[in-house]
Amino acid sequence: MIEIIVPVYNAEDNIEQLFGSLIAQTKQHSFIVSFVDDCSTDNSVQLIKEWIDKVSFPCRILHTEKNMHSPGLTRQVALDNPVSRAEYVMFLDSDDELLPNAVKDLSEAIMTNNCPFVSSQIFMENNNEYTILDLEDNLTWLHGKIYSRDFLEKYNIRFFEGMNEDAGFNQTCKFYWELECIKGERVKENCGIRERTYFWRNYKKSVTRSDDYFIQSITKDIVNNYTLTYKRILNYLNMTGDLSNKKVEIKIYNHIVYHLSLFYELINKLYFINKPEEEIREVYSKIIKYCQDTKLYDLEWIDDYKKSFVKRPLDLNFTYISLVDFLKKIGIKVDLRPKMLVQRLEENNENYIN
Numbered sequence: 360m361i362e363i364i365v366p367v368y369n370a371e372d373n374i375e376q377l378f379g380s381l382i383a384q385t386k387q388h389s390f391i392v393s394f395v396d397d398c399s400t401d402n403s404v405q406l407i408k409e410w411i412d413k414v415s416f417p418c419r420i421l422h423t424e425k426n427m428h429s430p431g432l433t434r435q436v437a438l439d440n441p442v443s444r445a446e447y448v449m450f451l452d453s454d455d456e457l458l459p460n461a462v463k464d465l466s467e468a469i470m471t472n473n474c475p476f477v478s479s480q481i482f483m484e485n486n487n488e489y490t491i492l493d494l495e496d497n498l499t500w501l502h503g504k505i506y507s508r509d510f511l512e513k514y515n516i517r518f519f520e521g522m523n524e525d526a527g528f529n530q531t532c533k534f535y536w537e538l539e540c541i542k543g544e545r546v547k548e549n550c551g552i553r554e555r556t557y558f559w560r561n562y563k564k565s566v567t568r569s570d571d572y573f574i575q576s577i578t579k580d581i582v583n584n585y586t587l588t589y590k591r592i593l594n595y596l597n598m599t600g601d602l603s604n605k606k607v608e609i610k611i612y613n614h615i616v617y618h619l620s621l622f623y624e625l626i627n628k629l630y631f632i633n634k635p636e637e638e639i640r641e642v643y644s645k646i647i648k649y650c651q652d653t654k655l656y657d658l659e660w661i662d663d664y665k666k667s668f669v670k671r672p673l674d675l676n677f678t679y680i681s682l683v684d685f686l687k688k689i690g691i692k693v694d695l696r697p698k699m700l701v702q703r704l705e706e707n708n709e710n711y712i713n
Contacts, residue, residue: 362449363450365392366395368403369400374406375406387462390449431520434450478551481555500559504529523577527584582625592611
């Protein structure tokens, strides 16, 4: 049995298309839908109740005690009140649609695969243009995925407050899967399928899809979410002693350093859209806290970490602040050149490159 969790807030315009995509599933009798109403002020709940009376698959309606202002925390209400017979979890936003093969393809993949979650390709609508997000591009989002409930509960994987909540959730899933592979508890297999299972609509009233919202409004949420994500993972690794395993240490810090380079990219974009210096300083303060909570100030930067850090900025089309100046700004002192190059220059008395 699969539980499909749908956060709902003032979604009355989308309820009909939402149920249409659920009714169209080719594997109808293997799922239950949990609607979580986040204190809607429109007719959403009444419309859902009317549709529940018409459909053949089971549904339930849960309610938040107060408006969460966060789709992640709204979803968490359903995760904290699980359907006992549901072994797997999928997420569907109220303004999106599942393609007819979604439940069938994703459930068959996770049942026959050795992965705790499975990702698929998805369609994304943006300004009336349609894009296919492949498996690599769809790592961040909840869309088009299925998760093992046992796996989520084993590692207490949860949503945090704020937007960009799916990034931290999926990063946590990905790391614990990698951890189990490193420890030999799971054979590493492909966690993705090429089938397309989800239609991600650019609904103009959607909380996170309005113009420039991602950069202008949730940059601090992005940094906060990854801070909480990696702080929780590091606490777990310290508690279990797994951090003493060099492979585990390198794996987690490759992720941490990679996301530090994401913050560098976001800082450049804030300069690009001419955000006030005061707001940019606030983001820098969040990044400094990220470095403190993840112990980046104590990290010995091996070449693996340097590669992870410079990989993302290489694709930037513009820079308003250099990588070196960014690191100075947040108080990290590191020579980004490969160790062998530094040694060779020192041996030849040529160490004049900054």
